[in-house]
Amino acid sequence: MGKPESPVGMVELAGWSGQKHRGFLEGGLLLLLVLVTGALVALGLLYAAHSRAIQWPKEVGDICTSPGCVMAAARILQNMDPSREPCDDFYQYACGGWLRRHVVPETNSRYSVFDVLRDELEVILKGLLENSTTKDRPAVQKAKMLYRSCMNESVIEKRDSQPLLDILEVMGGWPVTMEKWNESVGPRWELEQQLAVMNTQFNRRVLIDLFIWNDDQNSSRHIIYIDQPTLGMPSREYYFNEGSNQKVREAYLQFMMSVATMLRADMHLPESSYLVREDMVQVLEMETQLANATAPQEERHDVTTLYHRMSLEDLQNKFGLKGFNWTLFIQSVLSSVKIKLLPDEEVVVYGIPYLQNLEDIIDVYSARTIQNYLVWRLVLDRISSLSQRFKDARTNYRKVLYGTTMEEVRWRECVSYVNSNMESAVGSLYVREAFPGDSKDAVRELIDKVRAVFVETLDELGWMDEVSKKKAREKAMNIREQIGYPDYILEERNKHLDEEYSNLNFSEDKYFENGLQNLKAGAQRSLKKLREKVDQNLWIIGAAVVNAFYSPNRNQIGRNFDKNGNMLDWWSNFSAQHFQKQSECMIHQYGNYSWDLADNQNVNGFSTLGENIADNGGVRQAYKAYLKWMAEGGKDQQLPGLELSYDQLFFINYAQVWCGSYRPEFAIQSIKTDVHSPLKYRVLGSLQNLGAFADAFHCAEGTHMHPHERCRVW
Template identity: 75%
Template sequence: MGKSESPLGMVESADRARQRRPGFLEGGLLLLLVTAALVALGVLYADRRGIPESQEGSEVCTTPGCVMAAARILQNMDPTMEPCDDFYQFACGGWLRHHVIPETNSRYSIFDILRDQVEVILKVVLENSTAKDRPAVEKAKMLYRSCMNENVIERRGSQPLLDTLEVVGGWPVAMDKWNETTGLKWELERQLALMNSQFNRRVLIDLFVWNDDQNSSRHVIYIDQPTLGMPSRDYYFSGGRDRKVREAYLQLMVSVATMLREDENLPRDSRRVQEDMAQVLQLETQLAKATAPQEERHDVIALYHRMGLKELQSQFGLKGFNWTLFIQTVLSSVNVKLLPDEEVVVYGVPYLQNLESILDTYSARTIQNYLAWRLVLDRIGSLSQRFKDTRVNYRRALFGTMVEEVRWRECVGYVNSNMESAVGSLYVREAFPRDSKSMVRELVGKVRAVFVETLDELSWMDEESKEKAREKAMSIQEQIGHPDYILEERNRRLDEEYSNLNFSEDLYFENGLQNLKVGAQRGLRKLREKADPNLWIIGAAVVNAFYSPNRNQIVFPAGILQPPLFSEEQPQALNFGGIGTVIGHEITHGFDNSGRNFDKNGNMMDWWSNFSSQHFWEQSECMIYQYGNYSWDLAEGQNVNGFNTLGENIADNGGVRQAYQAYLKWMAEGGKDQQLPGLALTHEQLFFINYAQVWCGSYRPEFAIQSIKTDVHSPLKYRVLGSLQNLAAFADTFHCTQGTPMHPKERCRVW
């Protein structure tokens, strides 16, 4: 996927957590123990917060789902904390006290536990060999078995990687197959095209196909600045811990190159390897400096530059780089020809302006070393253990982790990422209640209605812009659970998705290369295809949610529709405080600092009046300042980047406000909610506690520092504190007096 959608959060982390689910007998015993504990502990909490008379008659729910929900909430809380002082600690203090970050993890949170539970289910269904499977599912199981086939992977050693490097012209530092003749024949255009179309590595120049921002019904070629080997540009030139990460990254390059030289029976030549890799790091450092910082790339209108190939060539000559040759070579992999009047959209204008001098500075050998290194870095995890061991120091510096993920989790995650529709079909059949779709669709309708109604409260927006906002909100399409076709046995679409894949149980490395090639070419092939408005942008077995600005679409995969976010068996206060706030979050993404640039049809268009646009930014500045003043001790006291996180903060604030109003409206219209056993909490208090507990989690310091640099979401506790400090209804619910941390004198509100 080229352009990123707006996720709920934490979708990128490759680290996984551990959580053993109780068996049937264990669960039954647990219910008895929990019920007894709730009676005792509930009385303790009842002394602090009484239930108002209006709710005293509410029915107490004692079903297994309610008892487990009550136990979860109580165990996660720290009732000794004053909710008006630090509501995150009040709601999550028990969770933080009882959960230690596993050695394999850089972060451990409620979301990670939910992902663990999904992975346990996927392990079972992927290892089930008794069923007669359709082709797509059989291929997913074959890919999983090849990943689990450690003996073969160990026996093959580095040979699969060496064979692959031959295809891309070798890795000069490790293979000594570079001389003057090689350099003369070497063409950057063809090398970049090969990396893009065959290995899905968009290095030096990011070329991809996606919906045209100005016309979402068609696709267009985008040219942008690339990703880098390390997660953030700051790691390349900042001091402190960044220097340690940089040193570990260089050592990783040197170690892998040295190992491959040994496998090729070449002399170690430590000095030459060190010099070559130092040059590669220097080149990548210059590329990092050439890229625009994240905070300068939020305005999609400013990023968007449409031009023909002649203008592209004249503006960005790059010392003779042939753009037509590069683009046509990429497209030739899917038998697509450039049109005479083909236009491209350039996002990375400042980067391309800086790239020319960089290409002029470094030799073809150094650039080839860099291109090959980026492929090697991507494939280390598919090799034998001795190659994985070279990453230990780098991963420790970057994530704070010391231990590799257990093999089956790594394999489950890999197969789910690469065959999400096939794996999603297995998950849905095994674990997704069919009634959930209709229940969540009702919640979407209730939260959306509140968003539209509360537009009338906004004095900063004029009526003309409000009407456009109403139209856009009512036009948002929702996708819930999974696409129907993945369960339809007679529908061949699922099998056709993977028709170009032909896996072998003994060739895990090559299976991975097939996935890279098919993934790259699936995207490129869209160039001449009309955009499918019903296309799912993510698989079903995913614990996350998304908003797509080009489709004006919100997506809630089956994986996220589980407790504590959603359950048919828990009170509605928890559902509104869980998945309800997620629904509001995704709806609000359509109106954040990025989504606001797209209209109801997903086309980039300025539908705002000057008055409303100016006041939108004035309202936003309040949040930029608010979150930018949160100092995170775990990240060496660095402040949250209020500008980088603005879109997610706007969505968090809007989401909890809309979901709470929707819950109150539901009750006012006759909805009868239940009390949880042993908890003397009002329905409204339960709403806010469950909202906060969705975000319970801990970070390692190293990952906290990385998150400050790279994550567009605020740290977990500030997502809770920031949004609730801005909501007067929260302070009213917990009787917080003005001047306490949770009832500040000044509040921010955009939506």
């Protein structure tokens, strides 16, 4: 899950987010419950068809001919390519039909089963948000108002750049669009205040990432974190690697220059292409230095090495940053929510190498260049809220970066925006309309089965000693699951939903300002937590979201966190050393996958290790849970038209969850930034390691899907 907008410590388990991940699996047990349950639910037909969530007809023989079974069989057959040999390339065998029938839309950088589900979800949400009724509660009324303001294109076009020009004044101006910034603003310029305004007013954490989240060492309290920031482009590698990255950098620079030139014209300033280029080249050079100062994600997997708690005095002494006043900066941020620093206030520093490097960067670049950069990051974030000509300015950059040639259709963009910013309000609409009432019970039953299987499977692990196994069992039994949605969003008398958005007052003709309200509210919501006790039952994902998440501080299934979500290495040396050995096998396995779409770059076996462990353990536990269900009296029926065994159907369903295609440009990006392996390698890697798969398809040893050596962690 993720750093820029999402709280620290979430790990995305399925689907796509584009957010940075700060929770990691590298050091421990797989996300046994959420991931495996997600695997079971995602497998769909074979397993879920027999849960109480789907009412099948009474048995009428060995073949199920109900409409649901017929439709499911048709879906499976359409997705497959039976002409391929499953033991050679199971992904093509299971997904070849899907890949043939689905072309990546011009608006998308990739297209997968998850994207299809999201498309269908957005159609439902569109209808709900466009349905006007006087009976809506305040939170829902505001969500619909936000949607209408986003759809009000004529007003957005008419207002053009004016809303952006107004907020540039709040930031002290954008030097590249001013004739005499150094003389008029520069002398009064303070980096501490500028960063505080970016953080509190616009929820942009630039140069220094300051945020509030659960203390890794004490999950019952919140604490201030200081970390390295995100960058303007998706990956640090784009800033200094050669090859195709050069094209991305050039397009990024041109995008910056185009926007600055447009705003200068709107302010009736003389055209000065030389000045604009000179300023923006300096910005890109500075951001390149920042990228070089950040640590690669693969070096940030072990939270115990990232975590450094210290006093403000120690922070100031260790990272002076050429006179940067940390107390002033942090107090300025907290003042936005009326919180005062305590005399003994502590912070946790995650990004020590970055802060050590930042000092030289701040020393080299002028206030003008730093201000140009800060404002550029704000402008970059706000482009989507402006008129079409600003979006057109980024078209080439997005094409080079993602491979997309068209903007998303307006209503989808607006649905996605409202759902992302008002998850609870939109979720309440969605649940009432489309969430089956008994689904929670069905999924909870699956969770119980998976939990039981995981505990049983621990006995098979020769690399883990009994002491560690006992603690792993305790952790498994202490996981708190959150299924579907929190009940309060449906309770009319419960005012919590409306209170969540009480400080938002949207206007139908001010979409840009509505967006600024959301940014400020998001920042305040996070900062206010500092003096609040941690709510372990807090929901960190909306109801209308196609995804699954796991929150480490709320019970991290990893060697670095105990059953209460506190950072504590509870593994014995024996278990830790042997886990490392098991992991190295998987690092090597995935690191040898060469992806043709990404210029034949190899998968990063180290940075994807956590998710690979989860995928491997997830399908293994899901399969065992299915066998357990059968052994306890579960009754399967054949699907019409499929001459497949139950075991074969199970693995085909698993693979078909991950059917999807990428544009080459996005493949190159995702292999740098995604902690998940590419879709086909998520399937091939996990099933190559599972003996039950080779048995189900009678794969001879030495074939691609039955390698001589297999990797197993869980």
